[in-house]
Amino acid sequence: MKMGAEEEDNQKSIPVLPWMRSPIDVSAVHECPLSLLPCIDPRLKVSLEKMGISSLFPVQLAVWQETVGPGGFERDLCVNSPTGSGKTLAYALPIVQMLSTRSVKCLRALVVLPTRDLALQVKEVFAAIAPAVGLSVGLAVGQSSIADEISELINRPKLELGVRFDPDDVFPELRSSVDILVATPGRLMDHINNTKGFTLEHLCYLVVDETDRLLREAYQSWLPTVLQITRPDDESFLPCAQNFLPSPFGSLKTIRRSGLERGFKGKSYPRLVKMVLSATLTQDPSKLAQLDLHHPLFLTTGQKRYQLPEKLQSYKLLCESKYKPLYLVGLLQSLGAEKCLIFTSSVESTHRLCTLLNSFDHLPFKIKEYSSLQRQSIRSKTLKAFRKGEIQVLVSSDAMTRGMDVEGVRNVINYDMPPYIKTYIHRAGRTARAGQNGCCFTLLRKEEVKRFNKLLRKAENNSCSKYSVPSSYIEPLHSIYESALEKLKETVEMETSRKRKR
Known part of the structure; x- marks a missing residue:
């Protein structure tokens, strides 16, 4: 769907949010060889080299520094960078790195994109690096039947004769088969509303790629639905993403709410970390407010709002x-x-x-x-x-x-x-x-x-x-x-x- 002429013509009259007035210019960042990239898991380094990647582009390094590096995911990230600058790997790499530090199997990262074709492409990037650290990636785009998708996303373990599940077990009979899900909004809503065992209650990371388009089109109110499911009942947030991930050894307790799970026993609820990206990121405060961003940090390439590829x-x-x-x-x-x-x-x-x-x-x-x-x-x-x-x-x-x-x-x-x-x-x-x-x-x-x-x-x-x-x-x-x-x-x-x- 195209942007309305009125929206584009009136951009100059829309007030700019304070945090967007002083962006971090990632064009000043130099490419970084993988051999010098701090904290990277050696297994991920090998996977990147197999993909023919020997260094990170500026936007990729800048996001790494604000997530795995000193930034530590303490703030939500908004990235405005030209097409072809490497935005997909910019978020895929740190998310895979962070999820690999804990070996619990539940859906902890969600990437939402506006089209099937783009979702397929992004899934390929995750699939090239995630298995190296024991993570699995799912796809929910409506390319196959809903039944086939469910069989890929939800694990239905077979019960041995005489064995029963503990009702206090964090995981009911149906468990997530994937750690990361790449989805289009419509099919995501299908699973939220209809798929037994599908839950976003343990979600740690939400990526909204092609943000301006996803905010412009309602898509069955997918965004407010996701934010409502993942919003804690209280507002006590953990300050750092390293503590977001639950231990697999009994630290979770199931709390039933509308058929979904939520709860981290003995811990305050974690903050859902958001990353939003586009080559033409909107500056409209009313649209950005929908994302409920937490002290957002604005990364951009140069000071121009609309940027074409350098060459x-x-x-x-x-x-x-x-x-x-x-x-x-x-x-x-x-x-x-x-x-x-x-x-x-x-x-x-x-x-x-x-x-x-x-x-x-x-x-x-x-x-x-x-x-x-x-x-x-x-x-x-x-x-x-x-x-x-x-x-x-x-x-x-x-x-x-x-x-x-x-x-x-x-x-x-x-x-x-x-x-x-x-x-x-x-x-x-x-x-x-x-x-x-x-x-x-x-x-x-x-x-x-x-x-x-x-x-x-x-x-x-x-x-x-x-x-x-x-x-x-x-x-x-x-x-x-x-x-x-x-x-x-x-x-x-x-x-x-x-x-x-x-």
Whole structure:
């Protein structure tokens, strides 16, 4: 869902919270080799090296210092950092490190993301490091049936004949099979409301990734529900996260409340530690208030609110509306075999554009679409092929704009001009990730240029050069274009006819 024009236009009139006025600039932090990273579990170091990671990026090191390091999770963290700067590992690594210090099996960390595809990607990061320290990671996104998810998340131990559970046991018959859960809001609410044995009562860490989007969309009131479940009955908090985790040897006592568990025998209730992250973190106090943050610490990269990747080159390509697809094909040909991601304004536009491009004969690259019109299994298969390089050009709706990391995307093309600066930042952030070079091209009609320039000024970026496609690429396409339009018309008519018959 897009940010409303009124919200973005009125950002300057919204008062900024005091703690956001003096952020910690993580750009001043240098990368740190793993060999010099304090306190890291050697097993995690080995796992990171297997992933090809030899050092932490600035935002990752800054979060480590405020969690595992001297900061000790004493404050909730808000991270505003450009796409591709390494935010996922920034929270995954310290959470896994902290959970590994106690060997109790219950759900202690929850990561919430707005889309299935992004959740799958984040789960892969956790799954690459958590098993090394004996932790398990679950996924609740609706990719499989609810029954299959329950079987993965909830352990149903078999009882030996004549053996009965102690009613005072902290764990009832149904136990969590995972230490960390990566979830989308809708499926999370399904489990909270309907899954026996599923509880957030022992939750220590809550990560809200892509915060601005999750706060903008209600998603069945998932956030107030989670905060209510995890809020203590009294307000006595432990000051440090090292004491958050319960001992597995009888220190817990079950307190029944609405079918859920809560209680740390002989101890005050722990504070739920929150980490919120985005490349375009909202400054709206009314939205941030929903998170109920505890003395939040604001980490950001530089002093600009809207930031593009450091090594991104932006270009604008002027074209006639009638021949816009020709300019796009010419641009793709001029870029050669480089991996490209094309964004359109809607799922319908994505489908039509991909169909049109595939109607051009003998293009030297493979083109596929990626949108919410497709089943999850199809999207996953397409994304996998794109990552492998079996598909060179992917046409997408904004389903890909949030956090998705596809290695080797050299070019992003805005076939339709993004309506807001946040949309531009998230689209452009699919390239030039992790310090790599990348380009973002925006196709513009003459009447769109002024509005586009105004949009970029919100990111304090005036370095958008004009790009021209050589006429030698475009002229030969005119006759092919007419034929492609006829094929598109026939395809649309066939698809419409099939829908009517259903």
